[in-house]
Amino acid sequence: MKHLSARPARLADAPAITEIYNQGIEDRIATFETEPRVVSQIEAWFGHALAILAVEDGDGRVAGYAVAHPYSPRDCYRGIGEFSVYVRREARGRGVGQAAMEALIAAAEAKGMWKLVSRVFPENRASLALMARMGFEEIGVHRNHGKLDGAWRDNVIVERVIAANLD
Numbered sequence: 001m002k003h004l005s006a007r008p009a010r011l012a013d014a015p016a017i018t019e020i021y022n023q024g025i026e027d028r029i030a031t032f033e034t035e036p037r038v039v040s041q042i043e044a045w046f047g048h049a050l051a052i053l054a055v056e057d058g059d060g061r062v063a064g065y066a067v068a069h070p071y072s073p074r075d076c077y078r079g080i081g082e083f084s085v086y087v088r089r090e091a092r093g094r095g096v097g098q099a100a101m102e103a104l105i106a107a108a109e110a111k112g113m114w115k116l117v118s119r120v121f122p123e124n125r126a127s128l129a130l131m132a133r134m135g136f137e138e139i140g141v142h143r144n145h146g147k148l149d150g151a152w153r154d155n156v157i158v159e160r161v162i163a164a165n166l167d
Ligand SMILES: CC(C)(COP(=O)(O)OP(=O)(O)OC[C@H]1O[C@@H](n2cnc3c(N)ncnc32)[C@H](O)[C@@H]1OP(=O)(O)O)[C@@H](O)C(=O)NCCC(=O)NCCS
Pocket: 024, 027, 029, 030, 031, 084, 085, 086, 087, 088, 091, 092, 093, 094, 095, 096, 097, 098, 099, 118, 119, 120, 121, 124, 125, 126, 127, 129, 130, 133
């Protein structure tokens, strides 16, 4: 997709982010969540997320986002972000996810974070391809990590160390 631009997300992006996340929830490929979010839940992210990045298409519309939440409340893990990345259905496969992840990695580095981690369903080929493309390592597989629509599902653990912040 031409003219993509990534920037820190703003509170005013919450309705668009909600819509995009809810498409991902509906598609059943990305998350164990099954209940659609409401905008106030996404607005709350702006109070506690480590970073939220939005990608705009050429028309200034939010086409995707990436968010990193604290991995753990423990101080020793304060530099680890647990992230997710979602792209509007009609915008997938055109570089939006990559733009969101590049911006997230840059933001994490700027904030002194030393690692990004996530979990991906093994069936989610697009997400695994994006992670590989962005330099994430597959650490292993959580077996039977949760149930989605009554079926036990595995999760591939992915991580990317931000070497610049290991000092
Ligand atoms: C997964 C997702 C974020 C990827 O974003 P995207 O904008 O569609 O991906 P991009 O166009 O930036 O492509 C990035 C890489 O993934 C590859 N890819 C994208 N879609 C793919 C698909 N359906 N199958 C295989 N590879 C795919 C691209 O070829 C590209 O790799 P390359 O640069 O080596 O060629 C997006 O498809 C999405 O939102 N899916 C639903 C929600 C989701 O699964 N989120 C991830 C939760 S862990």
